[in-house]
Amino acid sequence: MFKEFSQTDINSFWPRLLAELGKLQANFINGEDILLPLCRILAEVSQSQAVMIIPKDSLDCDDMPASATCWCRDPVRYLTLWKEAKDWPFYNQEPMVHRWQSFVIWPAKRVNIQIFFHSSSDQWLAFLLSSNELLSDIIMGMLVQQTQEWQSRVRDRGVNCVDSEMFQSIVSNSEDLILVASRSPFGVPSIMYANAAATSISHYPRSQLIGKPITLLFQDELNQSAAGGQESELLQAINMRREFDGELICSKADNDTAVLHMHLVALEEHSEHGSLFALVGRDITDHKQLQQIMARTQKMQAMGQLVGGIAHDFNNILGVLKGNLELMELKTSEETIARYLTTAFKACQRGTDLTRRLLQFSRQEQFSANLYQVNDVIEGIEELIGKSLTTQVSLILEPGQQLEDILVDRGDLEDALLNLVLNARDAMGGEGQIIIRSGRESLAGYLPGLTGRPMVEAGQYITVSVLDTGTGIAPHLLEKIFEPFFTTKDKSNGTGLGLSMVYGFVKRSNGYMSVIESDNSGTEFRLWFPVAKQKRRPVLGVVERHKAPKVSQRLKVLIVDDEVDLLSVLKDYCEILGMEVEAYSDPLVVREKYKAGLKGVELLITDVLMPGGINGYELAKELCAKEDIPVLLISGFIGDIGLTSSEEMPYQVLHKPFVIEGLVEALQQIGIKFSQQR
Numbered sequence: 001m002f003k004e005f006s007q008t009d010i011n012s013f014w015p016r017l018l019a020e021l022g023k024l025q026a027n028f029i030n031g032e033d034i035l036l037p038l039c040r041i042l043a044e045v046s047q048s049q050a051v052m053i054i055p056k057d058s059l060d061c062d063d064m065p066a067s068a069t070c071w072c073r074d075p076v077r078y079l080t081l082w083k084e085a086k087d088w089p090f091y092n093q094e095p096m097v098h099r100w101q102s103f104v105i106w107p108a109k110r111v112n113i114q115i116f117f118h119s120s121s122d123q124w125l126a127f128l129l130s131s132n133e134l135l136s137d138i139i140m141g142m143l144v145q146q147t148q149e150w151q152s153r154v155r156d157r158g159v160n161c162v163d164s165e166m167f168q169s170i171v172s173n174s175e176d177l178i179l180v181a182s183r184s185p186f187g188v189p190s191i192m193y194a195n196a197a198a199t200s201i202s203h204y205p206r207s208q209l210i211g212k213p214i215t216l217l218f219q220d221e222l223n224q225s226a227a228g229g230q231e232s233e234l235l236q237a238i239n240m241r242r243e244f245d246g247e248l249i250c251s252k253a254d255n256d257t258a259v260l261h262m263h264l265v266a267l268e269e270h271s272e273h274g275s276l277f278a279l280v281g282r283d284i285t286d287h288k289q290l291q292q293i294m295a296r297t298q299k300m301q302a303m304g305q306l307v308g309g310i311a312h313d314f315n316n317i318l319g320v321l322k323g324n325l326e327l328m329e330l331k332t333s334e335e336t337i338a339r340y341l342t343t344a345f346k347a348c349q350r351g352t353d354l355t356r357r358l359l360q361f362s363r364q365e366q367f368s369a370n371l372y373q374v375n376d377v378i379e380g381i382e383e384l385i386g387k388s389l390t391t392q393v394s395l396i397l398e399p400g401q402q403l404e405d406i407l408v409d410r411g412d413l414e415d416a417l418l419n420l421v422l423n424a425r426d427a428m429g430g431e432g433q434i435i436i437r438s439g440r441e442s443l444a445g446y447l448p449g450l451t452g453r454p455m456v457e458a459g460q461y462i463t464v465s466v467l468d469t470g471t472g473i474a475p476h477l478l479e480k481i482f483e484p485f486f487t488t489k490d491k492s493n494g495t496g497l498g499l500s501m502v503y504g505f506v507k508r509s510n511g512y513m514s515v516i517e518s519d520n521s522g523t524e525f526r527l528w529f530p531v532a533k534q535k536r537r538p539v540l541g542v543v544e545r546h547k548a549p550k551v552s553q554r555l556k557v558l559i560v561d562d563e564v565d566l567l568s569v570l571k572d573y574c575e576i577l578g579m580e581v582e583a584y585s586d587p588l589v590v591r592e593k594y595k596a597g598l599k600g601v602e603l604l605i606t607d608v609l610m611p612g613g614i615n616g617y618e619l620a621k622e623l624c625a626k627e628d629i630p631v632l633l634i635s636g637f638i639g640d641i642g643l644t645s646s647e648e649m650p651y652q653v654l655h656k657p658f659v660i661e662g663l664v665e666a667l668q669q670i671g672i673k674f675s676q677q678r
Contacts, residue, residue: 039071203253319657323569392431400439427470449514550578608635
């Protein structure tokens with residue numbers, strides 16, 4: 001059969017469909033309800049937005065009848081789906097597979113059932129036309145028996161009586177979940193009525209809601225109470241017939257959850273169905289997630305404001321130290337002094353790395369970002385990661401093929417990966433397997449994962465995943481793991497800054513971060529970075545250390561920095577490189593002196609954040625309005641200078657602290673040419 005089906009593209013649907021239907025047949029034999037799973041399978045195979053299984057004689061109903069089964073990707077679409085489908089005009093004609101408006105409709109032969117596919121793939125209609133008979137033989141027997149059994153149960157329960165007498169004019173088009181349940185002295189409350197929104201939110205068809213205990217939807221709430229030996233607040237309210245108003249976690253048919261703001265109202269004390277009450281719930285899942293994201297963002301911004309100013313001053317101090325140490329190294333040849341200077345350089349580098357990590361909180365944009373291949377970055381720190389792991393931890397790299405560049409700060413990306421790997425090591429107790437995997441993924445709609453589902457910018461993304469074989473993250477901690485200073489480790493072993501710094505870096509890079517899976521078999525963190533739109537520029541030759549070149553043509557440079565000691569270092573650097581230097585510590589003096597023209601200045605190097613009411617970015621714009629000259633901005637902290645994104649920055653930025661090689665490379669990037677002679 002598979003060999004025959006594989007001869008055409010249309011029959012490419014069959015292998016997966018047969019496999020799924022085989023599993024469904026086994027569940028059907030075991031007595032399970034297969035209507036909703038069948039809808040889901042057909043939707044996934046046909047790539048439909050929604051699938052409805054409808055008894056033919058129910059199309060004259062104003063609202064989706066309880067006998068209909070629907071699986072829909074979008075809850076909002078679900079609320080309007082029946083209004084579209086019930087206008088189908090071929091009610092009394094000979095059944096045949098056809099397309100009508102946004103639907104492909106499959107009226108099954110010999111049975112009173114038809115299946116509506118909303119927005120299916122282009123090939124699905126042709127597949128149904130060619131495979132109608134065989135597919136009908138496979139699934140229609142199951143469908144007929146299940147729909148007949150359901151209708152029999154409905155008649156026994158008298159659901160239609162409850163529906164028509166009490167709720168016909170109230171709830172059919174409400175966007176809020178509305179349930180009516182009965183509570184007898186001898187049993188668990190059972191659902192007697194569910195509106196369309198209940199199915200939309202829970203993904204259970206009415207056939208799987210009506211007659212079932214309310215624990216089907218609120219099992220986590222009720223089970224936790226039972227485990228604690230106390231009756232839940234909801235059950236107490238039901239039993240004591242008092243109102244309940246609060247938030248509950250709804251367990252959905254697809255094993256996902258929704259947060260509902262629920263209100264309980266008692267209806268009749270004694271009816272033929274027992275004591276009746278109504279549950280009205282509004283889905284606030286997206287609102288709660290937005291609150292968490294906003295709170296997390298506000299905490300990050302507060303941390304950024306706190307450390308930004310500190311890091312700015314500390315960078316200036318490090319810049320002065322590194323600059324003077326390098327100048328000493330350039331002007332001495334004594335071996336003992338050179339050894340001391342090397343040790344001092346290492347200490348300064350540690351301070352530089354620490355400051356850069358702190359600034360991950362405060363920088364809102366990646367002004368130092370460049371184009372990189374993510375696989376190159378991972379391979380570049382493989383040895384460092386390996387040294388950070390125990391011999392009982394195996395590291396596996398699974399690089400994706402033919403990945404595009406991403407625009408990131410390489411140092412921040414390296415720190416993020418190292419942080420995730422160290423967390424994975426600790427989660428496994430120093431023993432297990434860590435996988436770093438890269439790939440390419442298309443995103444649209446909601447971000448996948450367990451740590452909030454914000455809307456994403458649709459497009460192509462490069463992914464980096466870190467997977468471990470630990471014991472997972474407790475569900476109640478998932479919403480807190482990106483908060484600054486939150487940690488489950490002992491204070492001597494962790495600061496709680498690691499994941500919040502990674503989160504800040506990813507957000508700054510216009511990317512996303514989430515926990516994809518976390519259970520007893522391990523955890524997967526995934527980072528998404530947008531594919532870079534620009535192409536990589538040719539890599540310029542980097543000058544060897546301590547062999548400072550000379551500019552190929554002598555030029556006049558204007559240097560502005562309010563830190564006098566750092567200004568002195570910059571002045572010496574530029575003179576060593578063969579430039580004529582004018583240096584100022586007050587940007588207002590520069591503005592006044594050069595308001596009429598630049599007077600032969602051919603290059604501007606200026607700090608960004610300076611006192612006096614004008615920053616380096618504004619100063620550069622004013623001076624370049626008179627004459628267009630190359631500009632190099634230097635800063636340890638960009639801060640708020642009137643730009644909303646790094647794409648708006650028209651000038652090259654060199655971050656403090658830096659050494660003379662970094663200055664030469666930055667000058668090359670803005671077009672300053674150097675002689676090859678040393």
